Amino acid sequence: TKPKVFITRNLPTNLSILQQFADVEVWLERQPPAYEVLLSKVRGIDGLLCLLTDKIDEQLIETATNLRVISQMAVGYDNIDVGAATARKIPVGNTPGVLTDATADLTWALLMASARRIVEADKFTHALRWQTWEPDLLLGADITGATLGIIGFGRIGQAVARRASGFDMKIIYTSTKCCDKELEKKLNAEFVSFETLLEESDFVTIHTPLTNDTYHLFGKTQFELMKRSAIFINTARGSIVNQEELYNALVNKQIAGAAIDVTDPEPIKSDSPLLSLNNLVIAPHIGSASYKTRQKMADMAIENLISGLKGEQLPYRVNV
Numbered sequence: 190t191k192p193k194v195f196i197t198r199n200l201p202t203n204l205s206i207l208q209q210f211a212d213v214e215v216w217l218e219r220q221p222p223a224y225e226v227l228l229s230k231v232r233g234i235d236g237l238l239c240l241l242t243d244k245i246d247e248q249l250i251e252t253a254t255n256l257r258v259i260s261q262m263a264v265g266y267d268n269i270d271v272g273a274a275t276a277r278k279i280p281v282g283n284t285p286g287v288l289t290d291a292t293a294d295l296t297w298a299l300l301m302a303s304a305r306r307i308v309e310a311d312k313f314t315h316a317l318r319w320q321t322w323e324p325d326l327l328l329g330a331d332i333t334g335a336t337l338g339i340i341g342f343g344r345i346g347q348a349v350a351r352r353a354s355g356f357d358m359k360i361i362y363t364s365t366k367c368c369d370k371e372l373e374k375k376l377n378a379e380f381v382s383f384e385t386l387l388e389e390s391d392f393v394t395i396h397t398p399l400t401n402d403t404y405h406l407f408g409k410t411q412f413e414l415m416k417r418s419a420i421f422i423n424t425a426r427g428s429i430v431n432q433e434e435l436y437n438a439l440v441n442k443q444i445a446g447a448a449i450d451v452t453d454p455e456p457i458k459s460d461s462p463l464l465s466l467n468n469l470v471i472a473p474h475i476g477s478a479s480y481k482t483r484q485k486m487a488d489m490a491i492e493n494l495i496s497g498l499k500g501e502q503l504p505y506r507v508n509v
């Protein structure tokens with residue numbers, strides 16, 4: 190009999206290769222399965238293909254007594270208790286690399302949108318408020334020549350540095366790893382302390398995974414160290430930033446603006462004060478959302494899933 194697979198959402202790719210040797214059930218609703226539903230779905234399955242909206246905790250992993258592979262369609266996997274999976278020798282796969290450029294592109298789009306107030310400008314025009322050319326209409330920040338501070342210098346952080354090279358920016362970064370001199374030379378980037386980065390940057394952008402160490406990395410103290418003219422970008426994970434302190438920093442003009450693709454919680458709540466700010470651009474977690482990228486992510490997740498079902502090492506794995 191074929192192994193059983195559950196896929197937690199409709200994927201933007203063809204499942205026929207997978208269907209050749211697995212019984213595949215796909216959750217077709219727009220909203221993810223509720224936790225209790227997911228618990229009942231994983232009983233008896235051999236393989237799980239999940240998304241960052243699915244909470245894969247110890248209880249769920251214990252419930253799935255036949256589970257042999259967890260394949261996540263995302264590079265980040267903070268929604269998965271990898272320790273609990275490893276304890277059962279269940280490999281966990283992710284989709285690194287294929288979304289690096291799309292995410293760096295979106296980061297750059299947010300940086301430029303925030304600096305030059307594109308969203309405000311668009312609303313202004315659509316509201317028919319454009320009366321004349323004005324010397325002081327919608328003035329923003331210069332990008333060219335500014336200092337860019339990159340927090341986390343992995344694939345995505347480096348791809349953001351490459352984009353900055355066309356804008357004559359000074360690039361500084363912090364990272365848990367220091368320092369690859371050749372890489373620094375190639376990307377024209379300089380390692381500095383977290384504090385120095387906050388003090389010197391005109392743009393601060395986050396590219397670290399969410400871990401115990403990066404949870405609430407940004408709070409009151411960090412925003413206070415930043416320039417009042419600085420712009421803050423987050424395309425990583427919402428809870429790296431204390432949301433209330435982000436709001437305070439923006440409403441008190443402690444920093445000039447921000448643009449974020451991630452919030453805590455997701456989706457943002459209808460009563461979040463962040464929604465009232467016009468110096469904040471908010472995108473609904475679309476960093477990797479290009480047609481080609483999402484298809485590559487889905488295909489990679491399927492490749493991982495099939496390898497796991499065959500008992501082979503996953504090509505893109507985060508644990509065993």
Ligand code: GLV
Nearest residue numbers: 262263264265477
């Ligand atoms: C998206 O946020 C991802 O981790 O792939």
Ligand code: GLV
Nearest residue numbers: 264343344345346
């Ligand atoms: C994510 O892919 C990273 O390494 O930055």
